Amino acid sequence: MDFNDTPEEAAFRAKARDWLAANAPAHLMPDGVRLPDTEEAERGRAWMRALYDGGYSGITLPKSVGGQGGTVIEAVVFAEEESKYHLPKGPFTSIGTGMALPVISKHGTPEQIARFAEPTLKGELTWCQLFSEPSAGSDLANLRTKAVRADDGSGDWIVNGQKVWSSWAHLTDWGILVVRTDPTVPKHKGLTFFVVDMKTPGIDVRPIRQISGASDFNETFLTDVRIPDSQRIGAVGEGWACCMTVLMGERLGSGSHKSAIAGLLDYAVATPDMMGGNALDNGAVRQSLAEALAEEQAEKYFQARLRTMVSRGENPGALAGMVKLAYARRLQKTSGLALELRGMDAMAPASGDAATAEIQMDYIWSTVMRIAGGADEVLRNQIAERVLGMPGDVRMDKDVPFDQLR
């Protein structure tokens, strides 16, 4: 058992580290200043271009499409090193290389690959995703946005519907879009995958106001949006397979792991009690935070185990879902506890109390963590089914035509 890179990984890391030391500083984001979205996105494009020039854009994508043909572990190592710098990274960079290009390179035509791959890898083309819908969350295939062929013989598609949770849709160039093209077949079978220019007439992107007060996500309304058949990825009806290419891709945290519980210990120590001590003297607080700290450390070493599997070329599969499941519920529990131990002051802190503000945001953000990227209940199902080999839920929608489902 060791925490060291393999010789290959070490060599790759050294090279990446040198390259980043030379190139990253020019692209650093300012600390403590929130840039306008547009500027952040512009800087993201520039950093993508630098990555491309340095040979670090699309590390795991095949060389045939312009990627680096590298391993997943190289991508992880690079992400670890890259995360040491505060760089303009976000959905506006990751969706293109992480979602759009894997689908295009696997399901697209040579023309489509030629058209989209290089500009995306260079940051000239940024992407958003248009998957989720109000009626299609955990059950993604339940989507209702529909596309029909134009009746003018052009072969174009006319798309109508509504998408949600499309991050940065207002600032990206193109979108990856999955829609229903045949409602008369069972729901997974009637879907088709497209790419769409976000400037196409009929696309209306509106920010969603969230409970945190922010509006990072959008709703995207599509009204008679005309999409040429040449922007269809894969065959008609192959949309679900395209989605799976995106969703089943291996994901692994970057491994960088700052302890949130350490901050809560400090917070407790900084909260006086009624007997001249502090909140950490209360055995209930002490034990809850100790157990949370122990779990947090366990998660860090669990991620090291997953990282080791990936490094060996194994796919951790649903095991990786355990991390988020544990993390999200712990975040809600511990941030909630921290607010409680601080007492009323946590509900309306003195201005400038950054610690309380951050814990409040954690408490709110924990609700998203328990839902997005696999809700608690979906992850438990996946762990039961894929790790423990238990049966799937009874499915009532399996062979029923979509238009006959309620």
Added chain:
Amino acid sequence: MDFNDTPEEAAFRAKARDWLAANAPAHLMPDGVRLPDTEEAERGRAWMRALYDGGYSGITLPKSVGGQGGTVIEAVVFAEEESKYHLPKGPFTSIGTGMALPVISKHGTPEQIARFAEPTLKGELTWCQLFSEPSAGSDLANLRTKAVRADDGSGDWIVNGQKVWSSWAHLTDWGILVVRTDPTVPKHKGLTFFVVDMKTPGIDVRPIRQISGASDFNETFLTDVRIPDSQRIGAVGEGWACCMTVLMGERLGSGSHKSAIAGLLDYAVATPDMMGGNALDNGAVRQSLAEALAEEQAEKYFQARLRTMVSRGENPGALAGMVKLAYARRLQKTSGLALELRGMDAMAPASGDAATAEIQMDYIWSTVMRIAGGADEVLRNQIAERVLGMPGDVRMDKDVPFDQLR
């Protein structure tokens, strides 16, 4: 809001209290001595006889069958008063009046009622139940014990199979039995209900050794047991309806409620810590026990609310299941916690340490509480469906003939 009886209840209580004061003392069980089963059962019969003579046997059973034709609340009031005496009560008394007679009086023939009701009410006839099977726990209708007509034209039934969890089957006179008479129809439809003399040849009662070390429950093996058709209760195939008569009967705790948590507080205070104090000085222990105490009190007042509903003639239905659900998980949690706070000594206490022995038994008994009389999961389903009006689980066995189920 008050804790007083209605005038009718008060009158009934006063009468019952007087009667008990005059009659119960002669039947008291000795304290701190465990009588042999056989003697306990004999005393139970005698107490039943006294109840019958006093007009308190079968309080809620109709007068037409020899009961008192009283209300549920009268039964509750009587049970409250009766519980103030340590009397020989148990499955050997309650199954007859609480399970056998309700079925017989609702589904039986006049001859059957005449034959069984009065002797049961008098304690001359005691009963056990032969319902559960190894393959039929929460899913009672999944039972496999079968009965076929004898091929001699007698109309008798020949029963083969195995029943479990039949308390006191070794000491009772008769059993209520549900068996499968038609495996070719869906499982709830092929059942038939019988009463059977436990001395019938082919009945073999064996104690089940439990994890507590005790053997309160039995397995009952039935091998070519011949039962005359005159002992069939209800029509052939009506067994499930008979079971429902038994299982859906209103049940309500007697209302007597000793605080278990108070004992654990004492236990914690009696456990020294490393700083000259005791285990209750530990905030984690303190808070856990405080929350358990608060919940225990809530349950007591919740039972008072249910009692009020019953007193008004309302049926609390699945609400009553909340009490056991909360109680069972709390018992496991708090008895487990108590063992922990005491430390290693709880794992092997000095001889004569009755408190630890009792908590150990609670910790073991809590597993039964979470299963018997509606497992946690069954109760949650019932609460969701009957209290919250949510849909039933998807049933795969609804219209499938029993012999085609796996």
Added chain:
Amino acid sequence: MNFDLSDEQKMLAEQARNLLADRVPYDSLRALIDAGAEWDEPLWRELGAMGFLGANLPEDAGGLGLGALDLGVIAAELGRVNAAVPFFSSIVLAAEAIRLAGSDEQKARWLPRMATGEVVGCFASTEGPGPLLGSKVTLAGTTITGTKTPVADAGVAAIAVVQCGDGLALVELNQPGVTRKRLESFDQLRPHYRLDFSDAVAEPMPGAGKLDELLDRAAVQAAFEAVGAAEACLTMGRDYAMERQIFGRALASYQAIKHKLADVAVGVELARSNAFYAGWAADESSGDLPAAAAAARLTAISAFEAAARENLQVHGGIGYTFEANCHFYYRRERLLAVNVGNRGFWADRLIRQQPGSQSTSHKAA
């Protein structure tokens, strides 16, 4: 035994519920937040006009002379709709403090106008991070100096009852020695203020040793408010799950959702039972009130915590939007979890009520 609300109390609940269902649609809460409003003033006036605010104040003070259970019924209904009114600050805390510890003159001067809603009071105890009962602000004669923060509803209040050590003082807020600064409040429907007293004029309240009873009585009302809110979350989650289709059937048909909400329902019923008993104990001035109030508070915090969190979870992504209604409760829940003392505070109070448990010198709060 009749362990239930009386018919009159049920009518009171229904009356309040109907009024509030009509007057507090969720969109009105969104509008208040967007406006940065202090409160729903028209609703407050209406509650006053209908007598709800004086429910438990003496009849000679213009109240209805009802009890803690009646007040609890109203608190539960206000909790159910997440109403943006200073009921808890003005009625449950300030007016109750004056009733318990005020001089006859103080009672005569303030209670009638509080009962109508004309005067709003607030309760100032906390002094920054840490426990409810601040110890630094003290009274010198009739002069008060120091800082209480946060204080709920101080923006619309004319008077504050200020906890000074074990005693209470009454301070009019419209005077030169008092400055109020609005803080950013986690519960967007209940504003909080920092109150700075600089040689401000204060009237000591003569009733000594009433602080504990005040807190106990307030805890009972907080429990009722939480029970009403928790029940609203339960109903909202259930209704959404019944409607929402997933994988071809109602979300409500999945055991993960059924069992989650069943557990929430158990929590609500247990909390309600303790709230009933604590209300009864308050009305009977039973010696059991301290333990009953603490138990009610603890079960209500747990019930509302689970209900608010799991309601949002059942809603999924939509629950995270401002347009959905889960967040009102998700934020209010934390406030009710620390308002008048957190779980540790009340757990300790409950244990101290048990015979034999206070024998050692412990340090656990």
Added chain:
Amino acid sequence: MNFDLSDEQKMLAEQARNLLADRVPYDSLRALIDAGAEWDEPLWRELGAMGFLGANLPEDAGGLGLGALDLGVIAAELGRVNAAVPFFSSIVLAAEAIRLAGSDEQKARWLPRMATGEVVGCFASTEGPGPLLGSKVTLAGTTITGTKTPVADAGVAAIAVVQCGDGLALVELNQPGVTRKRLESFDQLRPHYRLDFSDAVAEPMPGAGKLDELLDRAAVQAAFEAVGAAEACLTMGRDYAMERQIFGRALASYQAIKHKLADVAVGVELARSNAFYAGWAADESSGDLPAAAAAARLTAISAFEAAARENLQVHGGIGYTFEANCHFYYRRERLLAVNVGNRGFWADRLIRQQPGSQSTSHKAA
């Protein structure tokens, strides 16, 4: 990064697992309980003969000179089958104490025979109700008087390492000044004794201040044992749920069961991860060992607790019978939850390892 057992460690695990699967069928546990046996002596001899008992003892003491991770691998496999052997008492505690704190003579005299299993040791710390570290039994020169209770495996032990204050002493049990009384043990597969010392001869162990490290190292092994046992419960519950049909489909197809076991699985993987790290920290003599051991202990207790309880729950009524196999783990789990210190003890140790947290005078253990 290679955060996993080495190939050699995996082979060791497999070897142990195969041996134990063969040698410890559940029926053998029932037979031991029925016989009131002290231990599974033939198994102990076999483990000794195969070198498992000396895994982490120095080669010059007849051991294999392996490390804490290797020992952990064996502990996990013993935990998985609930083996009735004094591995924890003799190897993890007594031999390790002698290795850490014993004189050269003590090491030479006892370790070789402990490595083969010929001599069994036990560890005496608790003095009745309360914390692990008893304070009343003390050493006067080479004489010891007082009572340690309970002491695991003292019936088959020839020597005891006795905690006296902050120090350790070695006591041979076959001497007139020592009486042993067997107690009724909650874990029916691990006997416990009351040890009375009456002017018994004791040898002080010279290594001072080694108690903390001994407990840390034992906590790591207890974590591994619990992880193995928890995984056995998880597998048993899953297998039963797959087989058992209810309402026409496998019990394992219900979300209530799937989600319950998924949560158990998460607990097991988290606990395993901490155990791995703590084993690594023990082997590297990392300054992180105290925190790592405490964290491993806490996650292992939680994981095994949930696994043992829910495994029985998944089994339903049959799980409550002596013929089913859930109860071995249900009882062992509580023992492992208090063995070498309970949750509160280790939570406190973990917090004290964090920078800044020991600044105030707190009273929480």
